[in-house]
Amino acid sequence: MTKLALVLLVWGLSLPLQGLARNITVGFPENQEPYVIFEEGKGRGVAFETMEHAFKKCQWDAKYRAMPSARTIERLRSGALDAGGLIPAAALPGFFESERFFQPENCLVTLAENNIHIEKMEHLKGRRVVSFKNAQYILDKSQLDEIRKVADYQEMQGVEKRLKLLVNKRVDVMLTERNILIYHSQRLGFGDAKKYNFSCILNSTKMGIVFAKKQDRDDFNRCLK
Structure with missing residues (x-):
């Protein structure tokens, strides 16, 4: 050739x-x-x-x-x-x-030192809860409706901004993905998973x-x- x-x-x-x-x-x-x-x-x-x-x-x-x-x-x-x-x-x-x-693992997260344990939605009654934006597209509708009904609920862009609210005790509960929170908590120097209580009772898409x-x-x- x-x-x-x-x-x-x-x-x-x-x-x-x-x-x-x-x-x-x-x-x-x-x-x-x-x-x-x-x-x-x-x-x-x-x-x-x-x-x-x-x-x-x-x-x-x-x-x-x-x-x-x-x-x-x-x-x-x-x-x-x-x-x-x-x-x-x-x-x-x-x-x-x-x-x-x-498959995200979205959880209701509290500070371990506050000794708040969320085992069911009723435990959110009166609690200040911050979540990621557009949660309605990711979470089970009935669960999100229940959270909005019983809690003082808000959505906010920026995981580190929300995490600072939790660590500074300006909110009681952060609705977030478990491993994403741990990553940013360590990045900001707040600590590892032991700093938090995770209640992963949410159904996520x-x-x-x-x-x-x-x-x-x-x-x-x-x-x-």
Whole structure:
């Protein structure tokens, strides 16, 4: 085989792969550590690695953008993003959800020193509770309705802002994902899991990736396997 023929053969074999390659911009809510962590431009964490593995298998070049969850939803609706990772599908009717691969463990968290134990919803009566934004898309509706009914309930963007409220005793209970709280508590120097009581009695929605295009969703699901 001549050198020219060999070059043409290699070029021809590469055409299908080049045809499949594409860029995709993926937004996801910030403060998802340790599930999605970006340091020095590199991502890690179990949810990130699951997404990245599927994108590479699809031969997609994924560009990630971390931002507040409300902005992620807004930019998906505007067409500025192709997909949103760890975004509940209920927040984006008309979009296309992938197979679900991430199960958050959302809990009602109190300071251990306060000796408050939340074993059932009634124990929240009169308590000051702070939660993440858009909890209605992630938590069981009946449970969230009960919390709103019996507690002094508010939602706030920013896990570290909410955590400071709890540690400074400006709220009694923080509704949050267990491992995310532990990560940020240690990062801020507040302490490890022993500092808190965790009541993980909440039902939470399992999540995947929401895509603007059905074909992208279908391709991602195939690559996820």
